[in-house]
Amino acid sequence: MNDTHPDIAIRFRELMMRKSGEQRLLMGCSMYDTAKQIVRSAIYNSRPGITETEMKKEIFLIFYGQEFSQAERDKFFSALASDIG
Secondary structure (H helix, E strand, C coil), X not given: CCCCCHHHHHHHHHHHHHCXXXXXHHHHXXXXXXXXXXXXXXXXXXXXXXXXXXXXXXXXXXXXXXXXXXXXXXXXXXXHHHHHC
């Protein structure tokens, strides 16, 4: 869905392209950090007793779970458990 008027979209793109690559990268990193914090809060609200290892697994699955096979996910989870535990 795109409900942005084409003139506004053009103007927005022009404004973004005036920023340096570093500024755009920092904006993207900030947006990712905000999204991750929102996800953490939602997970914690539904599972208040969650451990940090379980939290990392949940975040991984939400953000990247569909990008990896089950075998790859299992390998990641195994490495995560050995790094923390």
